[in-house]
Amino acid sequence: MLEEDEEEEDDSLPELPAADEYDEIVMRFAPNPNGPPTIGSARGIVVNDEYVREYDGRLVLRFDDTDAVNKPPQKEAYVWYEEDAEWLGAEVHETYRASDRLETYYEHGRALIKEEAAYVCDCPGDDFSEKKAAGEACPHRGRNVQENLEAWEAMHDDATDTVLRVKTDIEHKNPALRDWVAFRIVDVETHPHPLTGDEYRVWPMLDFQSAVDDHLLGTTHIIRGKDLRDSEGRQKYVYDAFGWDYPEVLHWGRISVEEYGTLSTSSLAEAIEAGEYEGWDDPRVPTVRALRRRGVQGDALRDALLELGVSESDIEFSMEHVYSANRALVDDSANRYFFVRNPVRVEVEDAPSVVARPPLHPDEDRGEREINVDDEIYLEADDIPDEGGRLRLKSLYNVEVVSRDGDVPVVRHIGDDLSLVREGDVSVVHWLSANDGESVEATLRTPSGDETGVVEAAARDEEGEVVQFERVGFARVETTEPFVAFFAHR
RNA sequence: GCUCCGCUGGUGUAGUCCGGCCAAUCAUAUUGCCCUCUCGAGGCAAUGACGGGGGUUCAAAUCCCCCGCGGAGCACCA
Structure with a gap:
């Protein structure tokens, strides 16, 4: 039931x-x-x-x-x-x-064939199409069962350009239904089937x-x-x-x-x-x-x-x-990391040497990562504001842009009071430490092309896992040496 | 040319068979606000659709007709 x-x-x-x-x-x-x-x-x-x-x-x-x-x-x-x-x-x-x-x-x-519901047809394809369009039977349609059976056997032996057609209604109002092909001969010499090779030459x-x-x-x-x-x-x-x-x-x-x-x-x-x-x-x-x-x-x-x-x-x-x-x-399971695309090496004036401890996840209590920072960091080119502009480096401290011309832009440490963020025009951005061993070169492969950058060293523990690169999006870590991640979506 | 199908907001979907409770559901998207040390998550709100025209009816997204637009098949492809 x-x-x-x-x-x-x-x-x-x-x-x-x-x-x-x-x-x-x-x-x-x-x-x-x-x-x-x-x-x-x-x-x-x-x-x-x-x-x-x-x-x-x-x-x-x-x-x-x-x-x-x-x-x-x-x-x-x-x-x-x-x-x-x-x-x-x-x-x-x-x-x-x-x-x-x-x-x-x-x-x-x-x-x-024995039911007289099919016949072997030797017409060239184009000829048959014409007849079909006109609703005319081809000469082979009149073959009797015995003739059809013999022709059918020949298809398996050495016949070429021959098909078995299902006898429908050659004047059917829908041309698509008129005497369609049920079996044809495939050139398995030049196109062997991956599983059966050249064993069968007649295919449905x-x-x-x-x-x-x-x-x-x-x-x-x-x-x-x-x-x-x-x-x-x-x-x-x-x-x-x-x-x-x-x-x-x-x-x-x-x-x-x-x-x-x-x-x-x-x-x-x-x-x-x-x-x-x-x-x-x-x-x-x-x-x-x-x-x-x-x-x-x-x-x-x-x-x-x-x-x-x-x-x-x-x-x-x-x-x-x-x-x-x-x-x-x-979202719940993906650990968070920093991935800086198009990284710009930036010097930080008055920088204290500190250890930043961003959480692995903003809501779940899963511990934190550790990033040692001295006086050089990486920022995304697009994140750096004009001279005088300020930024909150997430889980680190605040900076103000001293100069952004030249090979190495310079920012100045201006404290780590989080309330700065409330003031409005200060955005919270991700960053990476330029200290040895804190960041590794990485490739993010996206549907619209590859992006290169640097990723937090700790992300190397996530091989095969889905992570979220903060402010970039979710990705799956494919390999860690070299570091390659496949981008999923924001 | 001949057969056949589809048409609800940017996208997807519910409702269409058996007309009324549909001033049209839910999701996604977008925007704004709240929250948050992410452009993620969460909360709140806003935006936005019955292809067009006739007809039947007290009443039509739903039934009928015409038109328009889109798609498929008419392979010795699947």
Whole structure:
């Protein structure tokens, strides 16, 4: 017994259609592993997973890796999907690869021929398109079962430029549904499949493979992009021929991310190949692994994506939603440090030698850092006011600018009375000690490019952790020698 | 050309199926104030939307029609 009265929690997804007609809800996420999951893939993972959780069903991860020519699968990407799904908090119950299941598709291809619901077509693609547009059958459409079976076998042997078409209605009012291709021959000599090499030369097209798998693997609900809206119409011819019931289908619109534009996995792959990015986890790239590397938490991405629901309208998604959710998640745990970008070495007149003790966290009682200061410090160029201007160096003391011309600007220590800050025009800024060993050179890698500067030596204890560089933003410490951090967001 | 879909503030979303409690929810964003030794966090407040036009109705974001805008498919890609 299944309860579909999962009383809508505040931000839960809309109910699945006809959920009560199924004993168990089975959904699938079916990517082509031609690269790692992107933000768009992540949406597919978390929404399907969320539904499966709400209905206590099963989630199938199925790799639709059937085109080694145009969208070549990447061997590592299979694992990347599993890793990223886990990081997003998704529970995958079963995993399949289409490339493992060719024999199953062949069986169904043959069965379709025997049902007289498919035929082998030798027409050049362009010729067929013309006929299709005119609603005219091609000569091959009249082949009988025996002829089709022989031609089908030939496809596996040595035939070329031959396809198996599903016999629909050549005059169907929607041209997209007219006699579509179910299988084609792939040149596996020049484009071996990463998993099966050149073992199979006949490969199913998405609509056929997906149709067969959705039925065989028990899928009850499918969520797919609007761009695949005609798939249902096409696949129903297969389902009807086999006497199967079609699953429930939801469509959602295209998602484009404001900060990244509409990068497809294929074009990303090209850009990486061309050296524009350093790899799939380059901080400028919209992949799940890049976000993880920058210190974004899986739950933050998950929650932001779940908020989008399953609307059919196209979405212009803003990373601000992710960042906001992430801030809430990491603010309490991230230790604070100073990171000075574009550092300017500044001399401090009348400087006492002191040890500054800024807290590791402003609210949580987690102890403090120690910074030894003598008479030289680093400030951010943009923070230095005009001559006569004053500054509060956070957790240190107050200074006034004596001169800012010349190679080494000079400021003067003017006490450490915190009440100065209340006076108004004095800003509190971060700084670093120029003493040996107190600061180290550092790189902050951001989506808009690298920034160099110096970071507090103590931050070297935070390898792998998310920290907040005060007045700069949250970042994840990637390596400490050299010191490199990946910027997440303010 | 043929099929089909969508349209609520800057962004996302609730409400649309079953018209009234919607002078429209929540979040994000922006701005201001408070608090804070961060431009973070927290508190308070403000800003800002039913694509347009007709119609039906006592009553329309919700129903009908037309228009506009945006998107998708018509691949031997997924």
